[in-house]
Amino acid sequence: MNSRDRLAALKQKNELRQLTPVKRLASGQLLMQDHAGRPLLDFSSNDYLALSGHAELIEQSRRFLDKAGCGAGAARLMSGDLAMYHLLEAETAQLKGREAALLFGSGYMANCGVIPALMGRHDVIFADRLNHASIYDGCSLSNAKIVRFRHNDMNHLEELLRRQRGKAGALIVVESLYSMDGDRCPLRDIVALKEKYNCLLMVDEAHATGLFGRRGGGIIEEEGVTDRVDIAMGTFGKALGSYGAYVAADRPMIDLLINRARTFIYSTGLPPAVIGASLAAIRIVRQQPELRHDLFARVDFFKAALRDNGLTDLGPSQIVPILIGDSGRAVRIAQLLRDQGVYATAVRPPTVPRGTARLRFSITRHLGREELAHTATLISAALRAS
Numbered sequence: 273m274n275s276r277d278r279l280a281a282l283k284q285k286n287e288l289r290q291l292t293p294v295k296r297l298a299s300g301q302l303l304m305q306d307h308a309g310r311p312l313l314d315f316s317s318n319d320y321l322a323l324s325g326h327a328e329l330i331e332q333s334r335r336f337l338d339k340a341g342c343g344a345g346a347a348r349l350m351s352g353d354l355a356m357y358h359l360l361e362a363e364t365a366q367l368k369g370r371e372a373a374l375l376f377g378s379g380y381m382a383n384c385g386v387i388p389a390l391m392g393r394h395d396v397i398f399a400d401r402l403n404h405a406s407i408y409d410g411c412s413l414s415n416a417k418i419v420r421f422r423h424n425d426m427n428h429l430e431e432l433l434r435r436q437r438g439k440a441g442a443l444i445v446v447e448s449l450y451s452m453d454g455d456r457c458p459l460r461d462i463v464a465l466k467e468k469y470n471c472l473l474m475v476d477e478a479h480a481t482g483l484f485g486r487r488g489g490g491i492i493e494e495e496g497v498t499d500r501v502d503i504a505m506g507t508f509g510k511a512l513g514s515y516g517a518y519v520a521a522d523r524p525m526i527d528l529l530i531n532r533a534r535t536f537i538y539s540t541g542l543p544p545a546v547i548g549a550s551l552a553a554i555r556i557v558r559q560q561p562e563l564r565h566d567l568f569a570r571v572d573f574f575k576a577a578l579r580d581n582g583l584t585d586l587g588p589s590q591i592v593p594i595l596i597g598d599s600g601r602a603v604r605i606a607q608l609l610r611d612q613g614v615y616a617t618a619v620r621p622p623t624v625p626r627g628t629a630r631l632r633f634s635i636t637r638h639l640g641r642e643e644l645a646h647t648a649t650l651i652s653a654a655l656r657a658s
């Protein structure tokens with residue numbers, strides 16, 4: 273099949289994705305080209321704490337840019353190992369309560385680098401079915417055997433561990449907060465299983481870093497299992513408002529990754545401006561827990577408004593899913609909301625399993641109470657109308 277036919281087939285299935293250029297306003301609203309200049313409320317950003325436009329991030333970013341220029345110029349194992357990376361790694365390790373940390377170009381690159389660095393063709397990886405695509409791509413690159421367990425189903429995981437653990441290396445990989453459903457993994461149970469079956473455990477905290485735990489370290493911190501998780505991974509591109517990613521672990525693990533993670537070894541270091549912003553973000557997260565408390569007050573307010581409109585099953589986090597089922601209906605409702613000034617994404621296969629298309633509302637500190645209440649009313653009207 274040529275590209276044209278393949279695109280037509282995607283369109284037929286309501287699975288065609290298209291780019292839509294936007295302009296981000298300081299208010300957190302979006303201007304989309306095809307919307308006649310009318311701003312949309314953005315319910316699909318991961319800028320949860322509204323740090324991406326924070327004055328301190330911008331100032332630090334500028335300062336690092338002025339001081340060190342635009343690009344790192346080389347990979348870190350060549351001549352690109354800027355001292356500022358070590359500073360950010362030390363701050364990140366502290367935030368995560370671990371001995372050491374290592375920066376990656378992005379979360380996607382971290383997952384694609386770490387997993388093949390640890391697992392090989394004789395090993396087995398136990399992965400939650402709803403894990404992010406970057407985790408699955410990392411698993412594929414490792415050539416290890418991939419065993420998927422039903423989402424958050426510990427009985428299934430244990431059954432698979434019993435049958436498939438084998439004698440070689442084994443890794444369990446999960447997310448602490450799932451990006452499409454906004455639900456959390458049963459982390460303590462997973463830690464117990466990883467110890468019982470002697471596996472490594474890797475936890476992706478992309479949507480939890482900066483939001484949970486006393487220090488803002490994430491759900492691993494909140495659950496009190498910091499030293500029992502072998503590899504904690506997360507991104508600077510979501511709640512931290514910047515770009516890039518980290519892995520936190522003990523020193524030998526980090527030293528091994530420096531030697532074995534190909535997406536680290538064969539890629540240029542992050543730009544100085546990005547490092548400045550990430551450093552500022554970590555400091556804000558540690559010093560201003562009131563930001564995350566304020567976010568969750570808004571989340572609670574939005575869910576209460578949805579419940580007043582008869583909606584239930586809204587999940588435990590800042591990512592609020594509304595299950596629709598059929599992809600076509602999800603797209604129609606998303607469009608209806610967009611026509612009324614609300615931008616939320618219809619999440620469809622292959623991102624989620626077939627028949628479980630949903631609308632996903634991600635709450636950020638850009639969204640005020642009035643806007644949240646108004647949106648809840650629009651959602652329930654749109655559900656009734658389609």
Ligand SMILES: *Cc1c(COP(=O)(O)O)cnc(C)c1O
Pocket residue numbers: 378379380381383404406447451476478479507508509516517
């Ligand atoms: C967003 C995300 C990533 C990728 O992080 P980037 O820094 O955006 O590349 C990895 N894992 C999960 C669970 C994510 O949600």
